[in-house]
Amino acid sequence: MKKIVSCLIIILSVHFLSWAQADQDSASYYHGKIRVKLKESVEPYAQALSQPSGITKAQRLTLPSAARALNTLNTRYRVVDMERVFPDAGIYEAKHRKYGLHLWYDITYTVDSNAVSLAKSYTSSPGIEIAEPIYKIQPVYQNTAPQMIAYAAGETPSDSTNDPMAKYQWHYHNTGSVSGSIKGVDINLRKAWGITMGDSSVIVAINDGGLDSSHNDLKANLWRDANGNIGYNFVRNNHNVTPYDHGVHVGGTVAAVNNNDLLVAGVAGGRGVVNGRGTGARLMSCQILALSGTQTVQTPNPEKAFIYSADNGAVISQNSWGYSVEGQASSLVRDAIDYFIGEAGTDENSNPLPNTKMKGGIVIFAAGNQGSAGVWYPQRYEEVIAVSSIGPNGQRAAYSNYGPWVDIAAPGGLEMPGAAKVFSTLPNENGGTYGGMFGTSMACPHVSGVAALVLAQYGHANYTPDSLRTRLLGTVRSLWTLDASYAPYMGYGLLDAYEALKPMVPVTALQIENSLGPQTSITDTIGSRKRLFVSTTPATATITQAIWSSSDATVASINKGYVTFLKAGTATVTAKSMSDTTIISTCNITVTPKLVAGISFSFTDTIAYVGKPALSIVANITPSSASNQNVTWTLSNPQVASVTPNELTPTIADITAVKSGSTIVTTTTEDGGYSASFNLRVIQPVKGVHIAPAVVSVINGQSQTLKAVITPEDADNQNVVWNVQNSAIASIDQNGILAALHKGKTSVGVTTEDGGYTATAPVTVFTEPHAPEGFSPNGDGRNDAFVCAMDENETYMLNIFDRSGQQYYTSADYKNDWEGIANTGSNSGKKVPAGTYYYVLTGNSSNSTIKGFVVIRY
Numbered sequence: 001m002k003k004i005v006s007c008l009i010i011i012l013s014v015h016f017l018s019w020a021q022a023d024q025d026s027a028s029y030y031h032g033k034i035r036v037k038l039k040e041s042v043e044p045y046a047q048a049l050s051q052p053s054g055i056t057k058a059q060r061l062t063l064p065s066a067a068r069a070l071n072t073l074n075t076r077y078r079v080v081d082m083e084r085v086f087p088d089a090g091i092y093e094a095k096h097r098k099y100g101l102h103l104w105y106d107i108t109y110t111v112d113s114n115a116v117s118l119a120k121s122y123t124s125s126p127g128i129e130i131a132e133p134i135y136k137i138q139p140v141y142q143n144t145a146p147q148m149i150a151y152a153a154g155e156t157p158s159d160s161t162n163d164p165m166a167k168y169q170w171h172y173h174n175t176g177s178v179s180g181s182i183k184g185v186d187i188n189l190r191k192a193w194g195i196t197m198g199d200s201s202v203i204v205a206i207n208d209g210g211l212d213s214s215h216n217d218l219k220a221n222l223w224r225d226a227n228g229n230i231g232y233n234f235v236r237n238n239h240n241v242t243p244y245d246h247g248v249h250v251g252g253t254v255a256a257v258n259n260n261d262l263l264v265a266g267v268a269g270g271r272g273v274v275n276g277r278g279t280g281a282r283l284m285s286c287q288i289l290a291l292s293g294t295q296t297v298q299t300p301n302p303e304k305a306f307i308y309s310a311d312n313g314a315v316i317s318q319n320s321w322g323y324s325v326e327g328q329a330s331s332l333v334r335d336a337i338d339y340f341i342g343e344a345g346t347d348e349n350s351n352p353l354p355n356t357k358m359k360g361g362i363v364i365f366a367a368g369n370q371g372s373a374g375v376w377y378p379q380r381y382e383e384v385i386a387v388s389s390i391g392p393n394g395q396r397a398a399y400s401n402y403g404p405w406v407d408i409a410a411p412g413g414l415e416m417p418g419a420a421k422v423f424s425t426l427p428n429e430n431g432g433t434y435g436g437m438f439g440t441s442m443a444c445p446h447v448s449g450v451a452a453l454v455l456a457q458y459g460h461a462n463y464t465p466d467s468l469r470t471r472l473l474g475t476v477r478s479l480w481t482l483d484a485s486y487a488p489y490m491g492y493g494l495l496d497a498y499e500a501l502k503p504m505v506p507v508t509a510l511q512i513e514n515s516l517g518p519q520t521s522i523t524d525t526i527g528s529r530k531r532l533f534v535s536t537t538p539a540t541a542t543i544t545q546a547i548w549s550s551s552d553a554t555v556a557s558i559n560k561g562y563v564t565f566l567k568a569g570t571a572t573v574t575a576k577s578m579s580d581t582t583i584i585s586t587c588n589i590t591v592t593p594k595l596v597a598g599i600s601f602s603f604t605d606t607i608a609y610v611g612k613p614a615l616s617i618v619a620n621i622t623p624s625s626a627s628n629q630n631v632t633w634t635l636s637n638p639q640v641a642s643v644t645p646n647e648l649t650p651t652i653a654d655i656t657a658v659k660s661g662s663t664i665v666t667t668t669t670e671d672g673g674y675s676a677s678f679n680l681r682v683i684q685p686v687k688g689v690h691i692a693p694a695v696v697s698v699i700n701g702q703s704q705t706l707k708a709v710i711t712p713e714d715a716d717n718q719n720v721v722w723n724v725q726n727s728a729i730a731s732i733d734q735n736g737i738l739a740a741l742h743k744g745k746t747s748v749g750v751t752t753e754d755g756g757y758t759a760t761a762p763v764t765v766f767t768e769p770h771a772p773e774g775f776s777p778n779g780d781g782r783n784d785a786f787v788c789a790m791d792e793n794e795t796y797m798l799n800i801f802d803r804s805g806q807q808y809y810t811s812a813d814y815k816n817d818w819e820g821i822a823n824t825g826s827n828s829g830k831k832v833p834a835g836t837y838y839y840v841l842t843g844n845s846s847n848s849t850i851k852g853f854v855v856i857r858y
Contacts, residue, residue: 026114028325029133030300034119035085035332038103042067042127046105049074050082066127073125074107077118081108085301085332091348092311099339101307103129104332130331135323137298139209139246139289140366140441160190161258163217165434166265168423170392171411171446178419181392185482185494186411187446189267192453192497197258198268198280199456201355204316204448205231205309206251207302209244211285215432217263217425218248220278221255221270222285225312231285232308234299241285243427249437250320252425253445254452255281263434264424267449267497268456281452284314289321303336310344315358315455317344318448320366320441326374334378337363341383341465357459362469364447366440367401373489380405385472388490389413389443392420394482396490400440404559408473408491410446413438447472450497457501474543474578475499480531488531488562492545502542507577509537510546510585519587524565525594527625532561534575534585546575546585556589565591568627593627596671605679608641608657612685615655619667619676628671637663640682660684660716686715686754691761693816694782695772696748697789698730698740700765706736708750708759709781717754724748730763740765764789769796769848771841774855777820777831786818786839786854794843801838808832814841820856834858 038046045067048055060071074082085104089096096102109118115133122131166172173190176183203223213219213230222230229239236242256266257278270280286305290297302321309317317340323330341361345353352359363384368376379386379401389400389412396402397412413422413436421436422443454471455463476493483490511518513535524530534546548558552571557564563573570590577583600620608615619631633643633653640661646652655665659682666677688711698704708720722732726746732738738748742765749760764770770789777784790796798818800809808822809832820831834857842849 026116027136028323028328029115029135031115032108032110033134033300034107034109034115034122035132035134035330036105036107036122036128037100037130037331037335038070038105039066039127039129040103042070043103046082046084050079066125069125070127073122076111077113077121078110079107080110082106083108086304086307089307089311095343095348095350096307096339099335099342101335101339104335106134132329132331134300135325135328135330136300137288137302137321138324139296140320140322140369140439160193161265162261163256163258163263163265164261165263165423168419169264170419171413171422172265172267174392178392180414180416180420182394182482185390185392185394187267187450187494188477188496188498192450192501195498195501196453196457198255198266198270198452199357199459200270200277200279200282202268202281202316202357202452202455202459203284203312203314204254204268204281204318204452205284205286205305205314206247206254207286207288207305207309207317207319208250208321209247209289209291210241210287211251211283212243212248212425212428212432213241215243215248215425215428217256217260217432217434218252218283220257220260220273220276221266221280221283223282223314230283231287232305233287233290234301234304234308235287235290235297241287242290244287244289244291245426246289246320246437246441247285247287248427249422249424249435250318250441250445251283251285252434253422253442254316254318254449255283256425263432266424267446268452281316281449281456284309284312286317303330303333306333306336306340310340310361313345313353313356315345315356315361315459316448316451317361318445320439320444322366322368322376326370326372326376329377334381337378337381337384352461356461357455358463358465358468359461360465362451362465364407364444364451366444367406369399369439369441370401371399372401373403374401376401385447385469386491387440387444387447389438389440390479390483390490390494391416394479394494396483396486397438397440399438400443400490402486402489404489406489406491408447408476408495409479409493410443410495412440412443447495450495450500453497454500470543470578471500474545475502476545478533488560492560499542504579505538505540505542507536507541507543507579507583510534510575510577510583511537512573512575512585512587521588521590522563523590523592525592525625526565526567526627527594528565530563530565532558532563532573532575532587534561534577536577541579543577543579545578547578547581549574549576550589555591563589565589567591568593593671594623594625596621596626596628596669596674598622599631599667599669599674599676601667601676601678603678605681607681607683608655610657610659610682610684611687612657614644617653617655617665619651619653621651621669626671628669630670631667632670634666634668635663635680636666637661641665641680655680657682660714683716684712684714686717686752686757687711688759689720689750689752689757690759690782691748691750692781693785693787694761695775695787696738696761696763697770697772697787698738698763698765699769699789699791700740700743700767702792703737703739706732706738706748706750706761708736708752710752715754717752719753721751721753722748723751724763729765738763743767769841769843769850771839771850771852771854773853774857775820776857778858784819785816786820787816788814788841790814790816790841791843794845797840797842797844799840800832801840802832803836803838808837812844831858832856 119131174186258269259272268281288302344361345356365379367388385407389397391414414420479487555569555571668675729744729746798814
């Protein structure tokens with residue numbers, strides 16, 4: 001259980017934000033202002049610092065260094081005002097100072113800078129304890145159009161109150177008539193009313209939109225000050241409270257007047273009206289939301305509502321509002337809540353007020369309507385009670401936030417056919433109307449109302465918040481049979497008004513149990529979850545819930561009896577009675593590894609390509625939650641591929657292809673030695689192609705075999721398709737044999753089957769032998785040889801000379817294969833230098849000769 005301090009009750013829905021996120025959500029805070037908390041040493045100089053331009057140099061030098069630093073910032077950012085958030089409070093000033101409220105100032109600046117960046121700058125100042133943007137607030141409810149149900153005079157009221165519409169308030173007493181509902185999913189209010197229906201000495205502050213002072217179902221239960229004001233309008237900064245549907249609806253759930261033959265009933269609405277005054281809890285309207293036309297406007301100072309209500313005798317503060325962005329946090333709001341917790345219900349000397357029902361405060365927040373388990377503050381503030389929302393079927397409403405930080409669930413309604421919403425009052429039309437809304441905003445006032453009933457029955461000047469909190473949380477009904485998936489994240493259970501009001505029967509002993517009975521030790525594997533609960537002695541004990549803890553939350557964590565087995569080891573979980581923390585029960589938890597039962601791949605064969613990105617391979621361990629996920633990877637042929645296991649997830653490995661071939665990839669578990677394999681075929685893909693020779697010369701009527709040279713030479717797929725541009729000049733078959741058909745020029749092309757790479761070569765058909773004018777024997781395979789058009793029926797002698805007549809090459813049976821290597825003279829075996837050479841190509845049988853010059857370039 002959260003630590004309990006002396007407190008009254010506050011119910012809010014607020015969201016906290018990191019500065020990094022705030023930069024992306026500039027619409028969620030005010031511009032031109034930031035809020036700072038001064039250090040005590042600087043506060044005496046705040047008045048002088050509020051007008052930086054009015055401080056002379058001599059005066060500035062008399063300031064302490066921290067104050068001078070703040071003055072420098074104020075000058076830099078053209079600050080025009082520094083104003084206390086909470087003005088002098090007269091007789092309450094000493095209490096305000098005890099909580100540091102006098103240190104909070106609003107700074108108005110005129111420089112063009114956003115509030116988040118400015119707050120960061122001020123945070124670094126030695127005179128500033130805290131600096132933050134001023135976040136905007138909004139009501140927390142789902143629908144914009146309240147559902148109305150028509151009724152006629154004389155309709156049958158409920159069996160507990162004569163209010164005709166109370167029968168539609170399933171959230172008080174659920175008969176199962178609402179579509180999709182389950183009988184008994186309610187706050188058990190009818191039986192509770194047999195004990196008490198409220199007390200006018202309990203004052204509930206409604207921090208929300210304004211209440212309606214003319215509403216016939218509210219006005220008899222409204223709090224009024226000595227001047228007849230029902231509260232304060234913090235939006236307009238005056239006592240003129242204006243009705244707002246959200247606030248009126250929330251207030252009506254807490255304490256609409258009961259037994260007045262009108263509309264709906266309130267949880268703590270009393271037993272009727274006596275001498276014009278209601279007998280239920282008093283509602284104080286602290287207006288922080290209002291309407292401007294059709295738009296909702298808000299105060300930048302919602303924290304003032306806590307201070308005002310605490311100083312005016314409120315003992316419960318109901319808040320169903322919040323910030324618009326997850327993670328938003330206001331330290332000022334936290335300080336104001338702490339003030340309410342510590343000082344509500346007391347006088348200027350912190351003594352209980354006359355007729356107060358409690359000294360101190362308790363804080364309750366609506367969990368919020370984002371349907372999220374995220375970080376939402378101040379719901380997670382350690383001292384508060386966070387309220388989640390269920391529908392009439394007892395399951396988490398989809399919109400409701402949830403998590404281990406939630407304390408209690410209450411009906412918040414659903415938007416669905418029928419009457420599944422929460423029904424309460426709405427702003428006045430002809431004396432007052434009512435209607436249905438849904439949201440965690442609607443769940444919260446149920447908790448506020450039941451808290452008011454508890455104070456009405458048991459409260460007194462020295463009643464403690466610990467006692468109130470224990471009755472609210474310790475008497476809930478289990479949600480496990482209704483919604484096991486979310487039960488541990490919706491709080492200790494469902495609010496139960498009757499159980500909270502029953503006379504106290506002390507707990508004398510606790511026993512931890514599960515579905516199998518009492519438990520003193522439990523063993524299970526990592527990743528398992530189990531539900532524990534406690535049985536009390538006597539069985540009729542009023543407080544049935546326990547505060548749970550674990551001796552080692554890294555081994556086994558526990559949330560409201562829900563144990564999660566995290567890592568191998570031992571831990572002891574302890575259950576302490578909420579009503580008496582000296583009464584405990586323990587259970588030893590042993591967490592063992594979950595053993596591996598096998599391993600497999602989802603395929604038996606796969607392909608990898610050399611030069612392509614690595615394949616990411618996943619091995620599937622059975623069960624997937626097995627504790628030891630370590631495996632080793634091996635290859636039967638490591639020359640064709642390499643394997644690199646993932647450092648964080650060893651069951652994942654990257655397979656990189658090295659060269660063509662096949663290999664068996666095997667992974668073996670460290671736990672149990674289970675193995676799985678698959679066949680990997682590595683393919684060398686084609687990366688390019690060219691034609692050899694690069695320039696084709698052929699005699700008409702004869703043929704020449706061309707070669708498609710694929711890159712790389714070890715590419716697996718060597719298949720190509722040949723084509724010729726002008727089939728009248730030449731033709732080519734798919735073996736690369738080119739046939740010359742007619743004198744002239746054309747080109748030949750080739751396309752690889754793998755990759756579709758292409759290459760072309762010019763083709764010239766001659767009528768007699770012909771030698772090229774040059775070639776480039778550089779080894780690139782494109783034009784490396786001295787290729788001549790020669791009669792295929794003749795053999796030829798080739799001789800090569802330089803310009804001086806020195807012979808470099810001779811061949812008696814030339815095969816178009818000279819690549820510039822000398823085979824005669826002192827240069828034999830060497831490449832001839834680049835340059836121009838003289839050739840003589842002579843037919844051996846015909847003695848026909850062609851002569852000329854050829855240029856060699858590398």
